[in-house]
Amino acid sequence: MTKMKALLIVTGRGMGGDAVIGLNTAEALNKLGFEVEFALDSKAPGLLFKKNNLSWYRTNIPQSGGHASTKKTKLIAGLKLVKAIFKGIFLIKRLKPDIVVGIIGGGAVLASIASKISRTPAISIVNTPVDSKLSLKFNSVIALTESPLYNNDMHSNSNPISSNDSNEFFNVKGKKVFKSFYPLKIKEFKGNKENALLNLPDKFDKNKKTILFSSGSSLFEMMAKGVNDFSKFTNDFNIIVVGYPLKEEYNKYLEENNIINLSYIDWLNDLYEIIDLAILTDDGVMVQEAIALGLPIIALNRVKYGRYHNIEAIFPGAVIESDLEDLNQTIITQINNLNKMRECSNKYRQEVVNSSSKIANIIYNIIKN
Template identity: 45%
Template sequence: MKALFIVTGRGLGGDSMIALNTMRAFEKRGIQCEVALDSSAVGTLFEKNGYDWHRISVPHAGGMSATKSSTFSAASKSLKAMFVARDLIKKLGVDFVVGVLGGGAVIASLAGKVSRKPTFSICLTPLDTRICPKLNQCYILPESEKFKWDVLPKNVKKTHYPLSDNIVEGNSDIALDKLRDYPNFDENKKTIVFSSGSSIFKGTIDAMNIVSSKSDEYNLVLVGLPLHEEYSDLIDEDRIIYLGYINWINHLFEYSDLMVLTDDGISIAEAITCKKPIVILARVKWGRYQNIAGVFKGAIIESEVKDVYENVQLAFKDYDDLQEKSIFYAKECLKASDTLVDDVLKKVNE
């Protein structure tokens, strides 16, 4: 069998990582996977992992930050995008279609419907969770408000983030080896990793600088690339260890003692699998509040940026209790890919 993944975004960040991890889970079951991105995408993540990709139109309304005007703009482009995607579905002769988040989920739903192919959407935003269940089976991720509902609408199921198999293959010795290259790293100190995903938001830098100004007892490690060039000036590499964009995050998470993350994205699930306590920074990304602590109850401490130092101290104080809860949720996260794929293939074969 063959599947087409229609993915929102530029082919770089968390949206594409969700797609890539899910594709690999299907491939373990012998399913051939093709991927389509918007024509403006760069597709770096897929290319680095040996995948060619197809250029189509995937209008983007802005995800969790969509406005009325951006939604209207995306909607006005959707009809043409639907027919472009339909033509690709026919050309490739796929057996089913998977849409990944936002515009990817919506265009997959529309194109799959007119192509009369079984279609499945991985959803997150207010727009995709409203439109896609009317057309096909959907799987909602933890940031969606519906994830916290006890009773879900028709055609909606919950899923944790699909993760790569190698996330549990983290080797702390590899991370230690790499960190030793930085002159301000001290292996006798505890290590705290700060991340807001592939892009570094200002709130994450502010939080790290607050901790740095109040204590020198930790190795403070920053991961990602600044969202805006001027943010680079806020990073004090004399006081922190700035790694930039890395491909060994599983090793770094395994080595670290604590992680300070933003309240969305696949990084939280990846960190949970390492069974380490997490401090979540709320409202860092465009002022959004996701209440992820309400999903991973007891495993995460939620914090405003200004209170990060006090909550880091609290995390180390309650370390054993937080770690115990992390172990429970790690099991849920690690089986997410297989559970999702098994459910899709069951429905395809009905």
């Protein structure tokens, strides 16, 4: 029996959240018997793919800045998209996949347009206003929690429908919009506490509670400021920051002696095993990884380009939101409320854990139907 083939076109550098979405979606598709191939931007280093001994095809995948896109960046991305479409069409015709899956941003849009021209089935996984709007013009989409489609904000007059396999969707001009949490790989994600302790510097104190600050693989300025403010506010906790500063100048916020700056690491799963409270951005894979692992979370609002995602409404009780000026007090309040936050996380854990298989089944059904 010939395996079905899926081509995943993945936005980004192959080392952050978009790459995680692609890799976890691929693994879930593998379990359904798919052969999966990847396409990344020609300039992407692909560190996570290399770590997993995976190869990829190089193509052009324009980025308009995601949630932070402006008219100028959209225009530039649009011009680059024209060239990218031709290369995308060539790749699709060469590989002859049964379905093309676009992963976020430019990858989602490119997959939609190139597949439409190539007459190949496609679906896009979307989470920004731009990819949600453009991809839906060409094919069905899977809307993640930051997408305006997740809360049906873009199409309030659509007719909601529920399929008999509990994959809720609604129709927009003949296209289906499915809603899902991020695809995660929780069983394999479970880390090793001892490995984390071996990797931490000597100033880590096992007798103190440990607080993680992270805005993902890249450290944004507001998160760096939050770390700096809290390090000056108290010395009662291990304060760990993860993420490579988006700009070199952000390192100035990390110079306090009681900050453990790990920069970019590939052993985050081990680190999670010693974390008592995570300070994360109000978007992205990390929030849902932490939910699935039962970690209490404070979401620092508007870290990335000032956008607000209302993540507290998606995970009430498990995620507490805070603005920067209130962060110190919010941490102190919630550090005494960790057990209740963990209980709330457990309410959502199973649905988050099952998200990978849910997405894979949606993709499978797009081909079959």
